[in-house]
Amino acid sequence: MQIDGTIVAPDEPASWDPNYARLWLHFSKLNGIIFQGNGVIDGSGSKWWAASCKKNKSNPCKGAPTALTIDSSTGVKVKGITVQNSQQMNFVITRCNSVRISDVIISSPGDSPNTDGIHITESTNVVLQDSKIGTGDDCVSIVNGSSNIKMKRIYCGPGHGISIGSLGKDNSTGIVTKVVLDTALLRETTNGLRIKTWQGGHGYVRGIRYENVKMENVANPIIIDQFYCDSPKSCENQTAAVEISQIMYRNISGTSKSPKAMKFSCSDTVPCSNIVLTNVNLEGKDGTVETYCNSAQGFGYGIVHPSIDCLTSHDKDYTFTPDIIEVSEATSQEIVHAEL
Known part of the structure; x- marks a missing residue:
């Protein structure tokens, strides 16, 4: 998956499909996938942040989309891309095994609510390296x-x-x-x-x-x-x-x-x-x-x-004796072996 140029999300929350209230770019059930390039994924999140209950307690508390989600996948590599101004979380790895993320940039303002940079859940054997992350969570x-x-x-x-x-x-x-x-x-x-x-x-x-x-x-x-x-x-x-x-x-x-x-x-x-x-x-x-x-x-x-x-x-x-995690290559997948 080559990502170049800039992919820009719709900036109006009201125009978002309610059937996909928590997702924008969502990739699922992939094996041996590489995401690479110098491109930018821009969530256009400013109106979402203004509507957050963390910004204004009179606002209702509700979820907003994640800019980039990789779900239920194995042997994933992500290199070089930028994710910025996400509506809520920037980049989520969920239910994945054998993931290597390198040279990525995550950028959202320091006062943007709930904009976790990289969120890892229900995933194993993940390597994240050489990356710069600035966000509001x-x-x-x-x-x-x-x-x-x-x-x-x-x-x-x-x-x-x-x-x-x-x-x-x-x-x-x-x-x-x-x-x-x-x-x-x-x-x-x-x-x-x-x-x-x-x-x-x-x-x-x-x-x-x-x-x-x-x-x-x-x-x-x-x-x-x-x-x-x-x-x-x-x-x-x-x-x-x-x-x-x-x-x-x-x-x-x-x-x-x-x-x-x-x-x-x-x-x-x-x-x-x-x-x-x-x-x-x-x-x-x-x-x-x-x-x-x-x-x-x-x-x-x-x-x-x-x-x-x-x-x-x-x-x-x-x-x-938490020995250093050893990263080894195995059939196109980056596996992490940890002996802690």
Whole structure:
């Protein structure tokens, strides 16, 4: 699929076919497909954003189209294209296996609501590399049913950072495993490396490694939040929670816009466990920074700043060996083998 020139969406929400309210360019059930070129996919999203309830609380909350969706496909390569100004999410990978995305640009204004850059759901063996993402929501969001995800050399900003979740909404089950982010720059984002789950959920997040990440004036550079609540009304306290364990942060540095540079806000009944930090150095852009913990267990070695004394540790002999994900070629498909 060669994409050149610019593909422009209709800019009037009222003219959109209600039978396809959440989709614009949608590709499904493909095997061995390559999307390439220097073209631009432009969602013409400004009127959709103005109608969002996140822009104006008097507006009804409803979904808007995703600019580009690849669904239920295997052996997918996406290279070189630009997706911009999406009506809602920019680029979604759903129910796919063996995907390689490289040299893509995702661009939406920092104040555009719910415009996730690249959203990965129910997908396995995904490589995302050498890409620049700036948007009004998560630069990358990885949600339920996803595993063996490798991200390398990623630029993020503006946006809400690189997120796992949200998971567990409405007491649902969420599972994400074996995710690696290696070499990234996050600049002026509202979050950095974030894991977010709703109270009442089930499932687990485990085997996650972040390494070689530079932060520039990032609010919440490192955050685990098991009390996530993206709702107009307050969320009720619940004892069930998505379990979070085996999370490693290695070679993370830069500046924090907020005084709490690291936040591990975990469930009292399902604490976070086996959080490992090594060579982490986060400084305050204006003043000192600290670490906040609630029901979080783990330890650090090497330089770890700010201090993580608030983490409890029951087993400092715990061995976390998240070997680098190896990318190999197999019958025209890019497969990711992860041993975490």
